[in-house]
Amino acid sequence: MTTASNLERILISIAALIASIFVGGIVVLAAGFVAQCSQPVLFFPGVGYSCYNPVSVYLELFTGPFSNAGVFGETLQQTTILLLTGLSVALAFRAGLFNIGTQGQFVMGSMATAITVPLLASSLPGGLVGGLILIPLGLFVGALIGGLYGAIPGALKAYAEANEVITTIMLNFIATFLSLLIVSTWFKDPNSTNNTQTARIPDYAMLDSSIFPGDFSLVALAIALSLVAAMTWFLARTAFGYDLRISGIQEGAAAYSGVSAKKMTVISMGLSGALGGIAGAVYILMVTGRWMPTAPAFGFDGITVSILAGNNPVGAIFAAFLFGMLKVGRVAIDFNLDVPSQLVGVLRGLIILFVAMPEFFRMLGTRFNVGSNSAVATDGGEDQ
Structure with missing residues (x-):
């Protein structure tokens, strides 16, 4: 990460975002299996009912901020x-x-x-x-x-x-x-x-x-x-x-x-x-x-x-x-879906964690000059 180009870092961040959404979806499903609700939204044969639909949660999370002026x-x-x-x-x-x-x-x-x-x-x-x-x-x-x-x-x-x-x-x-x-x-x-x-x-x-x-x-x-x-x-x-x-x-x-x-x-x-x-x-x-x-x-x-x-x-x-x-x-989900705010906080935290951690490790590597004998600038480019 210390020598990655801007394009490579963007691609890494996109991959991290996708991974966070995937892991977050599993967390939502798992929480839905143990939660109690009057109207389950998903059924998996051999597993049971889930009270939460990850697709609906993510749609609300990413489209809710644009719902009205x-x-x-x-x-x-x-x-x-x-x-x-x-x-x-x-x-x-x-x-x-x-x-x-x-x-x-x-x-x-x-x-x-x-x-x-x-x-x-x-x-x-x-x-x-x-x-x-x-x-x-x-x-x-x-x-x-x-x-x-x-x-x-x-x-x-x-x-x-x-x-x-x-x-x-x-x-x-x-x-x-x-x-x-x-x-x-x-x-x-x-x-x-x-x-x-x-x-x-x-x-x-x-x-x-x-x-x-x-x-x-x-x-x-x-x-x-x-x-x-x-x-x-x-x-x-x-x-x-x-x-x-x-x-x-x-x-x-x-x-x-x-x-x-x-x-x-x-x-x-x-x-x-x-x-x-x-x-x-x-x-x-x-x-x-x-x-x-x-x-x-x-x-x-x-x-x-x-x-x-x-x-x-x-x-x-x-x-x-x-x-x-x-x-x-997160506020839109609280209003429109019967999903605990704590679970929404976990999803937001996962997205931030997955996207930020590659950059965080790059910053650590930059600070301690990992992987290079030359000085590395704080913005990721080498100081010639």
């Missing part, structure tokens, strides 16, 4: 946020760093946006003018706080030799409780007596969702796609992007060429955190309109998106869309 909007909403968190993780991976803290950066960025926008809304004009000021400002604040929070484990790794996996995991917990403390102490909505949450963001400062029903914005998707293009150009076409990749692949070579690996580590984690913070800001401005302590695990899901995409920004678009489909398809 509202559900499709939900799929695109999930895709947008997952794409941003996937980019966050991918950027760190391309620098040779494991940012497991995107969830914490997501939480801190969302909190900063949810606090800043309502505070400034009272002193700014409303309507279109206010929205044009507050929306970019909310995104900037989310990126700033997320970036600063991401730079902390980068600095700890660079100057204290602390493992970034451990520090980012711990900072996820810190972000959860620190944000709860800040909001409950200073920025709690005075009109909310029982729930710890910030004041509601004005409607004119929310990302518009008029095209599709539900909480989805084409503007938010356009922002995410713009960041994909920017990150692709940054990594492939700029000297700084090249230095970022080389500092993670060959620290000695980077130092020989005058690049400070320590400085690059801090910057890389900061940029990664900024993308996580933007994801949190988009979540607030597009979905909830206020900070609440029950933030979904988009940051952790971003790790899966990045691995599925091979840390490629363009590939992250398709990986995020697949993962968004699976999340929404």
Whole structure:
């Protein structure tokens, strides 16, 4: 896998997807034989009745997200946020760093946006003018706080030799409780007596969702796609992007060429955190309109998106869309089929596991230069 071409890796991923569907179908049938139901859907001579039809389950899983405009909007909403968190993780991976803290950066960025926008809304004009000021400002604040929070484990790794996996995991917990403390102490909505949450963001400062029903914005998707293009150009076409990749692949070579690996580590984690913070800001401005302590695990899901995409920004678009489909398809099955949600979670997990594991082993081989005496780039290509 470390020397596989892009086409070979795509074919491997397709084969892994087919294998996961086949294994998942067996799991569904086996669960159907032991389950109890009033109307079995399949009968196998000599085996018995099964309460679940794997074909129906998979059809609902993959077609449910497209059943109507509202559900499709939900799929695109999930895709947008997952794409941003996937980019966050991918950027760190391309620098040779494991940012497991995107969830914490997501939480801190969302909190900063949810606090800043309502505070400034009272002193700014409303309507279109206010929205044009507050929306970019909310995104900037989310990126700033997320970036600063991401730079902390980068600095700890660079100057204290602390493992970034451990520090980012711990900072996820810190972000959860620190944000709860800040909001409950200073920025709690005075009109909310029982729930710890910030004041509601004005409607004119929310990302518009008029095209599709539900909480989805084409503007938010356009922002995410713009960041994909920017990150692709940054990594492939700029000297700084090249230095970022080389500092993670060959620290000695980077130092020989005058690049400070320590400085690059801090910057890389900061940029990664900024993308996580933007994801949190988009979540607030597009979905909830206020900070609440029950933030979904988009940051952790971003790790899966990045691995599925091979840390490629363009590939992250398709990986995020697949993962968004699976999340929404699970809800469609809950509504339309008498299948336990736990079983649907197993199917989704199998699909992700089978598709991600080949890429995961490729990344491990890349990191330890398995199968090659030359340095291997984080994107799978050899560094000449």
